[in-house]
Amino acid sequence: MAGTDHTKQDLSLSLPSGPAIVLVEPQLSENVGSVARAMANFALADLRIVNGRAKASDEKARIFSAGATHVLDAARNFETVEEAIADATLVFATTARERGQAKPVDAPEAAAARALGEITAGGRVAILFGRERTGLENDEVALAARVVTYPVNPTYASLNLGMAVLLMGYEWFKAAAGGAPAFEMPSRARPPTHEETLALFAHLEGELEEGGFFRSADKRASMVRNIRNMIHRMEPSLQDVRTLHGMVAALVDGRPGPKGRGRTYLKPLKDADDVTSGS
Amino acid sequence: MAGTDHTKQDLSLSLPSGPAIVLVEPQLSENVGSVARAMANFALADLRIVNGRAKASDEKARIFSAGATHVLDAARNFETVEEAIADATLVFATTARERGQAKPVDAPEAAAARALGEITAGGRVAILFGRERTGLENDEVALAARVVTYPVNPTYASLNLGMAVLLMGYEWFKAAAGGAPAFEMPSRARPPTHEETLALFAHLEGELEEGGFFRSADKRASMVRNIRNMIHRMEPSLQDVRTLHGMVAALVDGRPGPKGRGRTYLKPLKDADDVTSGS
Numbered sequence: 393m394a395g396t397d398h399t400k401q402d403l404s405l406s407l408p409s410g411p412a413i414v415l416v417e418p419q420l421s422e423n424v425g426s427v428a429r430a431m432a433n434f435a436l437a438d439l440r441i442v443n444g445r446a447k448a449s450d451e452k453a454r455i456f457s458a459g460a461t462h463v464l465d466a467a468r469n470f471e472t473v474e475e476a477i478a479d480a481t482l483v484f485a486t487t488a489r490e491r492g493q494a495k496p497v498d499a500p501e502a503a504a505a506r507a508l509g510e511i512t513a514g515g516r517v518a519i520l521f522g523r524e525r526t527g528l529e530n531d532e533v534a535l536a537a538r539v540v541t542y543p544v545n546p547t548y549a550s551l552n553l554g555m556a557v558l559l560m561g562y563e564w565f566k567a568a569a570g571g572a573p574a575f576e577m578p579s580r581a582r583p584p585t586h587e588e589t590l591a592l593f594a595h596l597e598g599e600l601e602e603g604g605f606f607r608s609a610d611k612r613a614s615m616v617r618n619i620r621n622m623i624h625r626m627e628p629s630l631q632d633v634r635t636l637h638g639m640v641a642a643l644v645d646g647r648p649g650p651k652g653r654g655r656t657y658l659k660p661l662k663d664a665d666d667v668t669s670g671s
Numbered sequence: 672m673a674g675t676d677h678t679k680q681d682l683s684l685s686l687p688s689g690p691a692i693v694l695v696e697p698q699l700s701e702n703v704g705s706v707a708r709a710m711a712n713f714a715l716a717d718l719r720i721v722n723g724r725a726k727a728s729d730e731k732a733r734i735f736s737a738g739a740t741h742v743l744d745a746a747r748n749f750e751t752v753e754e755a756i757a758d759a760t761l762v763f764a765t766t767a768r769e770r771g772q773a774k775p776v777d778a779p780e781a782a783a784a785r786a787l788g789e790i791t792a793g794g795r796v797a798i799l800f801g802r803e804r805t806g807l808e809n810d811e812v813a814l815a816a817r818v819v820t821y822p823v824n825p826t827y828a829s830l831n832l833g834m835a836v837l838l839m840g841y842e843w844f845k846a847a848a849g850g851a852p853a854f855e856m857p858s859r860a861r862p863p864t865h866e867e868t869l870a871l872f873a874h875l876e877g878e879l880e881e882g883g884f885f886r887s888a889d890k891r892a893s894m895v896r897n898i899r900n901m902i903h904r905m906e907p908s909l910q911d912v913r914t915l916h917g918m919v920a921a922l923v924d925g926r927p928g929p930k931g932r933g934r935t936y937l938k939p940l941k942d943a944d945d946v947t948s949g950s
Contacts, residue, residue: 430834432827458829490854494908499852501845541852543844548711549853550737555709558834559841565822566780573778573820574828575769629773 407568411484411507411517412438413557414476416532419524421446425456425464426554427521432460434561435569439467440476440518456554473520473532481515482507485528485536486556488549493530495539503540504563519560524553581631592633593620599644686847690763690786690796691717692836693755695811698803700725704735704743705833706800711739713840714848718746719755719797735833752799752811760794761786764807764815765835767828772809774818782819783842798839803832860910871912872899878923 413431418424424446431439441448448467457464470476477483484503485495498506507517520536522528533539542551542559551559565571584592597616606612628636692710697703703718703725710718720727727746736743749755756762763782764774777785786796799815801807812818821830821838830838844850863871876895885891907915 426831429829429831433823433830433834435824435827458831460827488853490857492857495856497852497854497856499850501850539856541854543841543848543850543852544712545714545844546853548714548739550708551712552705552708552737555712555834555837558837562822562838562841565824569822571778571780571822573776573822574767574825575776575820577774577776577818578769578771 407435407565408508408511410434410436410438410511410561410564410568411519412440412477412480413560414440414442414473414518414520415444415446415553416442416473416520416528417523418444418446418553420553421450421452422456423524423553424448424450424467425453425458425460426552427557428453428457428460428463428467430554430558430561431463432457433558434565436561436564437463437466439463440470441467442470442473442476444469473535477518477520477535479516480518482510482517482538483536484517484519484538484540485533486519486521486540486542486560487527487533488541488544488551489527491530491533491539493533493539495533495536497539497541499543500540500560500563501566503538504560504567506538507564508567521553521556581629584628584630584633588630588633589623592623592636595637596640599640602644686714686844687787687790689713689715689717689790689840689843689847690798691719691756691759692839693719693721693752693797693799694723694725694832695721695752695799695807696802697723697725697832699832700729700731701735702803702832703727703729703746704732704737704739705831706836707732707736707739707742707746709833709837709840710742711736712837713844715840715843716742716745718742719749720746721749721752721755723748752814756797756799756814758795759797761789761796761817762799762815763796763817763819764799764812765819765821765839766801766806766812767820767823767830768806770809770812770818772812772818774812774815776818776820778822779819779839779842780845782817783839783846785817786843787846800832800835860908863907863909863912867909867912868902871902871915874916875919878919881923 413427413436415424415427418427418441424441424444428439428448431437439448447453447469448464453464454461468476484498484507503519507519510517519540520528520532522532540560542549542556544551593616596619600606600619606615623636626632692706692715694703694706697706697720703720703723707718707727710716718727726732726748727743732743733740747755763777763786782798786798789796798819799807799811801811819839821828821835823830872895875898879885879898885894902915905911
């Protein structure tokens, strides 16, 4: 999906430096590229490759990184897992199946929270991802203090390497950057005051009365309550309240028979000329 | 990563039926395949394609689905977005950039919680995903009640279509299935009783005393406290306690000078023959 905004701040510069992503013997350069892309999405920058047949410098890695070449360019190669994690104070091993090792197991969300705590306290975190087909070997899992596994449908648990890194990066970013969506609902006109809302109710209910909407005085109170609740649930802005006034007026103007009761309901509002519909 | 367990229950059968994933004009069959794979990972089954150049039946979709052909086989094609969402009671539009539309904006986690609430209450949910390059058009976003956007690094916000579906599926699965990891730390030997732990402390501290570890009676109390805390933090099982007894004994046996103070510390334990090291 499109949406990269080059005028915005690169959060990888302001967030705490995230965990190292350590790929153990990746076989396909496409996957290394997808991993780089996923890392860039979530402001991770430290890619380490152990004894990879796939290389960060391969053309296919470039293509699949979709522009995240800064991650590929900074990637480092190691001969062994031990060398790749030598500087880490906390190592996680991702694995899709139980290994019979007495290690605590975290879901990605809990692992991300723990990684953030470790990094905030001055530590360094590395997360191991295994080979595409066979994952990590037991001796590699044994190098880690903790295991990360994903909540997935047990009958279809096979995650692509890029997707496994993506989910871990996503949870890291939620933990480190607070998880707020990239934008909020656009700011609208200010909310109406209680008086402005009541003026809308009076206008609407008056016209409904004229139109014979309330079949009996008996039912009127509960019908009015329902209508008022519907409008409250809409959380209208002042602009929306003006639009509703205009809609009621237009409906009344289209009504057969005598019209033209005037539009005094608009008078209490300032700059009523920016009503967007119906008037 | 490997790990699919065909002996386990397909959670897509026991979870509430999840949101429909609606792809609007997908261009690449590879992406339709990746989407199917991501849906299978998180027990989603309802794939809808609007006016797609890419088809669920294409060979490339099969390959990229990595075996999630049940999702592709059940996919449905529609001419328009309106037809694709006709049965939905709550529609989300995913978008990476603000559209100036006065719609509430959710991060994936909040959207998943809301979708689960809607479905639990008997409603049906659809989530719209736009074209690979250009996303959804504004008129398509306008069909949705709410917008979903992802917390991403603003300077690198471009998510692949399959990855966008993956993250939404992941949050759906966490909400619907509780988010527990697929397995826990293997169950170990029972924890030691307080008496068994104290016997280990007595053994260890006695040998340390013999070896001249406690330099002064003055420091002894705080040094003992530190050691006991280290062992408590290890949360040893009874098996681990036995291993620790064995380790202390082995270290003592290797000590220069008179040895053979016997191993009476093992006597209080039943079946001491399964101590795993050192004895």
